[in-house]
Amino acid sequence: MSWEETTRQKMLHLKLPTDPRWVDIAQMQIEDILVDHAYCEQKAASSCISLIVRFNDLEYLVDTLTPIVAEEWGHFERVMEQLKKRGMKFGRQRKDEYVTRLTDFVKKGGSRMDQLTEHLLLNALIEARSCERFKLLSKNIQDEDLQKFYYELMISEAGHYVTFIEMARMYQDPEKVNKRWQEWLTFEAEVMKSMELRGDRMH
Numbered sequence: 001m002s003w004e005e006t007t008r009q010k011m012l013h014l015k016l017p018t019d020p021r022w023v024d025i026a027q028m029q030i031e032d033i034l035v036d037h038a039y040c041e042q043k044a045a046s047s048c049i050s051l052i053v054r055f056n057d058l059e060y061l062v063d064t065l066t067p068i069v070a071e072e073w074g075h076f077e078r079v080m081e082q083l084k085k086r087g088m089k090f091g092r093q094r095k096d097e098y099v100t101r102l103t104d105f106v107k108k109g110g111s112r113m114d115q116l117t118e119h120l121l122l123n124a125l126i127e128a129r130s131c132e133r134f135k136l137l138s139k140n141i142q143d144e145d146l147q148k149f150y151y152e153l154m155i156s157e158a159g160h161y162v163t164f165i166e167m168a169r170m171y172q173d174p175e176k177v178n179k180r181w182q183e184w185l186t187f188e189a190e191v192m193k194s195m196e197l198r199g200d201r202m203h
C-alpha cells in the first residue's frame with residue numbers, strides 16, 4: 001500500500017476538508033503564510049516541551065517527544081530559510097484563532113491521564129489539519145521549491161499525528177480515547193466551518 005493510501009486510511013479522518021480555494025488565496029500571500037507557519041512550528045516544539053516537563057515521570061513519553069522537539073525546531077529553521085531566500089521578513093506572531101478555540105475545548109479536571117489524553121488529542125488534531133493543508137500546498141502551489149518543501153513536511157507531520165494518537169491509546173483506555181477523538185473531530189469541523197477563509201493563515 002502506498003504512503004498516500006495508508007495515510008488516508010489512518011489519518012484523514014478530519015470531518016471537513018479544507019475549502020479548495022484556500023491554496024489559491026494562500027499563494028498570493030506567501031510571506032504571511034510562511035510567517036504564520038514558522039510560528040506553528042515553534043508552537044509545536046513548545047507544546048512537546050511542556051508535555052515533557054509536565055509528564056517527566058513517563059519515560060516512553062519523554063523519550064518519544066524529545067526527538068520530536070528537535071524535528072519541529074528543524075522545521076522552524078527550514079521555514080525561516082524559505083523566508084530568507086525569498087527576501088521576506090519574519091514578522092510578528094498573529095492571533096491564532098484556530099489553536100485558541102481548540103485549546104478551549106480541552107476538558108478541565110479529571111485524572112492526570114485524562115489531562116494527558118486531552119493534550120495528546122489536541123496535538124494530534126493540529127498535526128492532522130496541518131498535514132492536510134501541507135498536502136494541498138504540495139499538490140497545488142505553483143512554486144516548485146515549496147511543493148517539495150511542503151511534501152516533506154506533510155510526511156513528517158503525518159508521523160507526529162500517528163505518534164500522538166498511539167501514545168494516547170497507550171496511556172489511557174483506547175476505547176475512551178477513540179470516543180473522545182470523535183468528539184474532538186466533530187468540534188474541529190465546527191471550528192473550521194465557522195472560521196473565515198483567509199490566505200494569510202496556515203489554519
Ligand SMILES: [Fe+2]
Pocket residue numbers: 041044071072075157
Ligand atoms: Fe512541524
Ligand SMILES: [Fe+2]
Pocket residue numbers: 044072127156157160
Ligand atoms: Fe509536527
